[in-house]
Amino acid sequence: MAIRRFAAIDIGSYELGLKIFECTKQNGIRAIDHITHRIDLGSDTYNTGKISHARVEELKRVLTEYRAIMENYRVTDYKAYGTSAIRETDNASIVLNQLEQHTGIRIDILSNSEQRFLDYKSIASKGEGFTKIIEKGTAIVDIGGGSIQISLFAKDRLVETQNLKLGVLRLYEQLHHVDARSSQYEAIIEELVNSQLMVFKNLYLKEREIKNIIIVDDYISAVMQRRSVMGGKEAGYIDASSYLAFMEKISSHNQQDIAKALDIADDKVPLLYISGVLVKCVVQAMGAELIWAPGVTLCDGMVYEFAEQNKIMLPTHDFDEDIIACARTISKRYKGSKTRSETLETIALRIFEATKQIHGLGQREKLLLRIATLLHDCGKYISLVNLAECSYHIIMSTEIIGLSHIEREIIANVVKFNHSNFVYYEQQETVSDLGRETYLVIAKLTAILRIANGLDRSHKQKFRDVGITVRDGKMIISVSTKEDITLEKGLFTRRADFFEEIFSVRPVIKQKRTL
Numbered sequence: 437m438a439i440r441r442f443a444a445i446d447i448g449s450y451e452l453g454l455k456i457f458e459c460t461k462q463n464g465i466r467a468i469d470h471i472t473h474r475i476d477l478g479s480d481t482y483n484t485g486k487i488s489h490a491r492v493e494e495l496k497r498v499l500t501e502y503r504a505i506m507e508n509y510r511v512t513d514y515k516a517y518g519t520s521a522i523r524e525t526d527n528a529s530i531v532l533n534q535l536e537q538h539t540g541i542r543i544d545i546l547s548n549s550e551q552r553f554l555d556y557k558s559i560a561s562k563g564e565g566f567t568k569i570i571e572k573g574t575a576i577v578d579i580g581g582g583s584i585q586i587s588l589f590a591k592d593r594l595v596e597t598q599n600l601k602l603g604v605l606r607l608y609e610q611l612h613h614v615d616a617r618s619s620q621y622e623a624i625i626e627e628l629v630n631s632q633l634m635v636f637k638n639l640y641l642k643e644r645e646i647k648n649i650i651i652v653d654d655y656i657s658a659v660m661q662r663r664s665v666m667g668g669k670e671a672g673y674i675d676a677s678s679y680l681a682f683m684e685k686i687s688s689h690n691q692q693d694i695a696k697a698l699d700i701a702d703d704k705v706p707l708l709y710i711s712g713v714l715v716k717c718v719v720q721a722m723g724a725e726l727i728w729a730p731g732v733t734l735c736d737g738m739v740y741e742f743a744e745q746n747k748i749m750l751p752t753h754d755f756d757e758d759i760i761a762c763a764r765t766i767s768k769r770y771k772g773s774k775t776r777s778e779t780l781e782t783i784a785l786r787i788f789e790a791t792k793q794i795h796g797l798g799q800r801e802k803l804l805l806r807i808a809t810l811l812h813d814c815g816k817y818i819s820l821v822n823l824a825e826c827s828y829h830i831i832m833s834t835e836i837i838g839l840s841h842i843e844r845e846i847i848a849n850v851v852k853f854n855h856s857n858f859v860y861y862e863q864q865e866t867v868s869d870l871g872r873e874t875y876l877v878i879a880k881l882t883a884i885l886r887i888a889n890g891l892d893r894s895h896k897q898k899f900r901d902v903g904i905t906v907r908d909g910k911m912i913i914s915v916s917t918k919e920d921i922t923l924e925k926g927l928f929t930r931r932a933d934f935f936e937e938i939f940s941v942r943p944v945i946k947q948k949r950t951l
Contacts, residue, residue, distance in 0.1 A: 442456070442739050450474065455733065477522070521582065547840050560753040565728070590644060594758035607625060607710050608707060654711075683713070759837065772810070790906055790911070915945060
């Protein structure tokens, strides 16, 4: 039985965590050690925009210790991620370079959407518990140091996700800035939180009914895992009324009493309380009935992804379809045509599959192409004249959970160049930090989308049956239709020219008339 030991390192806003797992095909994933070290990076970042020298030295020392622990466990693979406290600091590149040089540990920065997607995967790793709870309207409330992410589910599918700058440490710093007394904390937190929640509710909840809330955080979740403290029937689960009663009870006690009753360190109480009030506000705003805290961490999502990628375990949920579902929601928000998008998606994917040996792109790029077809004309909501630029800015300003910043920029550029002249890498390299390989992906996906778009130029879905074959330097597009396709043929040349330039294959339309 081949055993792989995986180490997950999470450099968070308030804690530096190391979790070590054993992964086997026979037994799946098993956690064998979990070490945490409190380090308040968030206060540095959110106050000054930089991580101080003292904190960097502390990171070096702790990560060196973590390295030794990983070697003792004979770890075969690892991932180390920095989240918002690293992501938002002005000197991130300098700090990460110093840490790698000193410790030998490479740390990557997760975008917010990537971080939340890993947290989401960690919840999904709970299997039947997750599958059952999202059968009804559910919101995942992922509480970090700098922000919270609220993701809505309907009929087992992720339909909406939004980030709000309401993280525990950020709120903690704001309380200190306004010089509030502890007796005022709850009222001030509710004021700060409810103003943003009401906007979220009006824009995204509308008629949706939310029965369940899933909590991911470092404070309330740990308490909810102890049934004796919260009074739930099962560890991690509590009904809304019992949770509100618990919050009312602890709000009437001082910090020392709460620490003693909950068996936690004194310095964790303020952050636990802020997280608790946050959850309370969400529960009341959404009218939820049940709260579930599965007790997962970012590290659990990291090992789940590692096991998935290395085929140690089969995926328990189709995460790509969640990303697609979010893109469909965005398209609907900007009045995109469902029929038109589906037509483009079908044609584009047939071209993608038929030209695999030519373009050399993989499943991830195929996903990006699908999203581009869904958002191909979102900018028309703002301007029909400046469709290309407006589409680009909408996509770059809209978070799509599960995609990195670069992936979102690929999609935005593909959509833009579908409607405007293509700008070559050599022309744009002074104004963009996209690498040459990334730009080649943009060029290839743009060429495919342009052909798909050209085949439905009239928006009448004339090509009901499209067949694609590649031979003798040509891509034969066989279409069966009784419609007049003079328009499509007439405007096809420029699109075919660009496709040929990118792939050295000439697209040709062959019409088979139907009765």
